[in-house]
Amino acid sequence: MKKELEKAKTASSKKRNRGYYQYEQERKLNNLVEMVFRIQMDLREYEKAISYFKRSYIEQDQEVTLYVLLDLLGEYEVQDYWIREYNEAMKRGVTPRESLQRMYVAMQKEDKIREYIF
Numbered sequence: 312m313k314k315e316l317e318k319a320k321t322a323s324s325k326k327r328n329r330g331y332y333q334y335e336q337e338r339k340l341n342n343l344v345e346m347v348f349r350i351q352m353d354l355r356e357y358e359k360a361i362s363y364f365k366r367s368y369i370e371q372d373q374e375v376t377l378y379v380l381l382d383l384l385g386e387y388e389v390q391d392y393w394i395r396e397y398n399e400a401m402k403r404g405v406t407p408r409e410s411l412q413r414m415y416v417a418m419q420k421e422d423k424i425r426e427y428i429f
Contacts (some may be wrong), residue, residue: 312396332420343367345383361392373405379410390418 344367351360361380369377377400385395397407397415407415 323346325390339371345379348383352383352389357392361396373400373403374407377405377407378411381407381414383412390422392417 344364347367348360348364350365351357361384363382364380365376368376368379372381377396380396381393384396394415397411400407
């Protein structure tokens, strides 16, 4: 019985380590994806940056990927691309988190004010 428990603990530990290793690898790769994204954004290659990010970022939950992308686009203050990516995600059936929904509404209001003034 004692040997069986030890085997089970070892097997469980190996699974946990494999899961942790995979998580660490994905995290490192995603950091590289973000770095390439930032370089392309700095070069004003917005379309290439967004396309690369969407193609390369590793995350099973599409909402999380959307959140990260929109957060990065927000840093670069490219509102048109932010709104476009939000709308495209909605069309694909992704439900953005509440904070993104509030941001979207605020951006829509800001656009209407800008149109009215100019």
